[in-house]
Amino acid sequence: MSRLGTIGHRLHRGEVSVDFVGKRKYWYGFSILVTIVAIIGLAVNGLNKSIEFSGGAVFTTPSTSISIPDAQHKAESAAGSGHDVIVQKLGTGGLRIQISHLDESTAPSVQQKLAGDMGMQANSINPQVVGPSWGAEITNKAELGLGIFMVLVVVYLAVAFEWRMALAALVALIHDITITVGVYSIVGFEVSPGTVMGLLTILGYSLYDTVVVFDGLKETTKGITAQNRYTYSELANRSLNQTLVRSINTSVVALLPVGALLFVGGGMLGAGMLNDIALALFVGLTAGAYSSIFIATPIVAGLKERTPEMTALRKRVLAKRAVAAAKGEQELQDTEFPKDGTDEADAEPVDAGAAAATAGIGGQRGGHHRGAGGQPTSPRNRGRGRPSGKRR
Structure with missing residues (x-):
């Protein structure tokens, strides 16, 4: 089995875990920083529009x-x-x-x-x-298609899952688009109709990856209020770890041909027209894989933890753990310090013969009596005295 497969099995069984949800503030900070850089680049450099848009x-x-x-x-x-x-x-x-x-x-x-x-x-x-009118028509249709796509995404996720997941998916999509457009502005690649098609394509991929993660989250947290062992954030983090390898494999398989278009076709072979769609796909697929794991699910967990049901569950879980911790400490103290105040190491050793005699008394049958020396008496009087050695 490959190393990645072994890690995947260990993640799925819970033997190892990455705290995605618990460290969500770090992921939020990184995403906000990258988004700000993208917006600044877009404001300073603008977009290098092709003649389809500028004429x-x-x-x-x-x-x-x-x-x-x-x-x-x-x-x-x-x-x-x-x-x-x-x-x-x-x-x-x-x-x-x-x-x-x-x-x-x-x-x-x-x-x-x-x-x-x-x-x-x-x-x-x-x-x-x-003429620029054709590019303007393409832009208007792309904006209309993007708006319809966003509305349908929100409606679908709200019906199939819940509104918190719909909101998280919408934030992830905006995150992916902003970063992709910002990279185009910073790099200076030409924005053509192929770029628009690439943007619409990565929205579909990002949504697909997010839905896969949300589906696993929904199954993992089913009936969560009937138990007192885990909070919602902990189960959400477990669900992410279980689907982590699958998301990585899907992203790598999708990025390989796109990377070939971008670096081999556009870079080495000089087919610059391939860069229009390849760069959008490459950046968008990478941002989509990141946002579905590090952004979407932590947002859902943060929103769910504020609901009364999950707040009450969290209190029950923490209270149960506090009781278990106190009980464990008490058992540890009882083991280290016996209640009678006698240390086991300082206790006097018990004579082996006395112990054996005591065991014999407790184990003898009713009606039997012991004679001199503590030997049991019976009609056959077996075992009297010491053994004489070999049997004749």
Whole structure:
């Protein structure tokens, strides 16, 4: 069995445990810190929106030996100031030159100048002009879809579980989105329609992971008020430990292909367009796995502990433990100091013969008498005197 599998079995049996719920203040502090950094990065840097959102033109050139930095310089010179230029190498050997804030009236002149600077025919460069209205339409639909998704999530969790779990899941989703968008702002990756699809995808994954954890929590805490051994927070922590390895395995399996898209496809092979969706998925999946364990369940435990039922249960559990602790201390004192005040080590040793005689008296049958020397008398008079040695 693998080491992770062994740890998983020990976690499930309760032999080892990680105190997720008890140390929730540390997890909250870490999440708040990361969220603040993400918000500051978003406020300072903003988002690098693609031409689908800001409007612009994309020029695709045939195969060329011009390097990306050289093409970047020529495109900036052709477009003039006030335009953002992004150049990417295509698999065919050509270049994809994206210039923001160009419309149908200015794109042809930029195409002519760009072709002259690069030593190409103007008609060999394929232009594609995108207006900002299309990006605005995508944004509106994405916001509408996100709002509908959030409402359905809250309704479903409130019906299937309870409103506290719905609130915790909503906080976890907002946590994941904020961190993902903040990373995009800090890194400076382009936000494209693929990024929007990636954000919607990670919401579904984060919700799935949270529901799995909540389902285990619901089963573990079923009938909790009928016992006096554990509080709600303790059972919630046990449930988290039991589903921990499963959550880790699910996250790792999901992150492996996404990591291949991001680091191999986008980084090593230079397929920059893959970064749009791969970064959103990678950051979102990581944040979702973290929030379902370290954020969602501790929030539920904190809210449940404030209810009258769980407050009364906690008092009963603590009172029972106090009685057990006091009883254990009393038993320990009785063992160390006997009630008659005599130390067992100082007690006089009992003569073995006297003890044997006493045992014999207590164990003899009725009607038998003892003769001289304490020997029992019987019709056969067996055992009188000392043994003579060998039997003849």
